Amino acid sequence: MHLLLPAAGVGKRMGGDRNKLLLPLRGEPLFAWTLKAAEAASSIGWIGIIGQPVDFPDFESMLSKLQLTKSVNFIQGGSTRQESVYNGLQALPDDAEAVLIHDGARCLATAGLFNRCATALESCDGLIAAVPVKDTIKVVGDAGIVKDTPDRSALWAAQTPQGFKVQQLKECHDQGKSLGWEVTDDAALFERCGLPVKIVEGEETNLKITTPVDLAIAEFILQRRIDQTP
Numbered sequence: 001m002h003l004l005l006p007a008a009g010v011g012k013r014m015g016g017d018r019n020k021l022l023l024p025l026r027g028e029p030l031f032a033w034t035l036k037a038a039e040a041a042s043s044i045g046w047i048g049i050i051g052q053p054v055d056f057p058d059f060e061s062m063l064s065k066l067q068l069t070k071s072v073n074f075i076q077g078g079s080t081r082q083e084s085v086y087n088g089l090q091a092l093p094d095d096a097e098a099v100l101i102h103d104g105a106r107c108l109a110t111a112g113l114f115n116r117c118a119t120a121l122e123s124c125d126g127l128i129a130a131v132p133v134k135d136t137i138k139v140v141g142d143a144g145i146v147k148d149t150p151d152r153s154a155l156w157a158a159q160t161p162q163g164f165k166v167q168q169l170k171e172c173h174d175q176g177k178s179l180g181w182e183v184t185d186d187a188a189l190f191e192r193c194g195l196p197v198k199i200v201e202g203e204e205t206n207l208k209i210t211t212p213v214d215l216a217i218a219e220f221i222l223q224r225r226i227d228q229t230p
Contacts, residue, residue, distance in 0.1 A: 001043045001118040002096045002166075004088040007031060007051045007059075007104035008077030019055045020209065021104050026222050029062050030209060033107035033222070039068045040111035043118035044100075046070065050077045050088045085186060086173045092166060099169065100161040101186055105209045108221055113203055114161060120200045121163040126190045128163075129202035130156040159202040162186050168195060 007021050021031035038044050047070055049059060056074055063072060075091040077084035085101060092099060098121050102109065113129060120127050133155040139148040162185060172189040175181075183189055187197045205221050207214055 001114075001121075002046045002048070002092055002099045003038055003044050003114070003161075004048045004050060004075075004085065004092075004099055004101045005034065005038070005104045006077065006081055006084045006088070006101070007049055007055070008081075008084045019051070019058075022055070022058050023215065025107065025215065025218055029058075030107050030215075030218075031059070031104050032062055032066060034102070034104050034109070035063070035066055035068065035072075037107075037109055037111050038102075038114065039066070039070060041114035041118070042111075043115045044070060046093065046096075047072045048075050048088050048091060049073070049104075050075045050084045052077055080182075081185075082173075082176070082183060086177065089166065089170050089173060096166050098163065099166050100163045102161040103208055106160055106206055107209060108203075108218055109159075109161070109206045110203060113206065117161045117163050117200050120198065121165075124196070124198045125168055126162075126164045126187065126195055127198040127200050128185070128187045129159040129161055129206065130199050131159065131202045131204055131206075133157050156199060157202075158185060158187065159206050159208075160185075164190065 022029050025033060038047055049072060051059060053076060075088050078087055100114065100117055117127060117129060133152055136152055137150055137155060138146045139150065141147040164186065169186060172193045175193060176189045181192060190197050207217065209215055209218055
């Protein structure tokens with residue numbers, strides 16, 4: 001299975017001016033935890049890191065310490081996540097039939113989640129990891145007035161990995177580019193093209209590190225995992 005890791009952002013909500021994936025988390029760069037999970041996933045054989053050239057020296061230094069056994073390739077990202085994934089798809093090997101796409105900032109995803117998504121992709125064309133929404137969601141209109149309360153039982157919070165057959169996803173990206181679609185994840189492109197997207201049960205701990213509070217929560221989760229390791 002081929003894996004693309006978008007890692008081109010700055011992370012302004014972290015309050016910094018550098019790539020948040022280089023921030024320390026339990027003595028290692030945040031991104032290192034993502035890569036270690038990918039290394040531990042038996043289904044993953046090829047890794048593409050989509051980033052900005054300014055970060056590549058730091059990524060290379062990190063990789064030299066991790067000593068991964070799998071092929072790791074650097075791909076220049078774009079100005080948006082959508083552009084970055086588009087670039088990543090073009091850089092896949094010619095024989096790539098299926099791909100998982102996982103946000104580098106979701107550093108708590110487990111090898112088991114990668115493997116479950118890879119297995120599920122054998123029997124569908126598109127999927128996302130997701131978890132059921134626990135909170136009541138409100139649709140809010142102008143002046144902060146609640147317009148609607150959707151049925152929570154039908155709502156899921158999307159995560160990554162998201163997985164797709166490569167050719168179909170390339171065609172969706174091409175269509176989105178030509179029509180000027182702007183989406184926040186690849187599943188949305190699949191949906192707009194009328195293609196089905198399957199849900200794979202995600203992990204409650206698979207949060208995206210966006211704010212300093214998220215980083216503190218990640219520290220706690222990793223400590224719990226270490227404490228529970230025999």
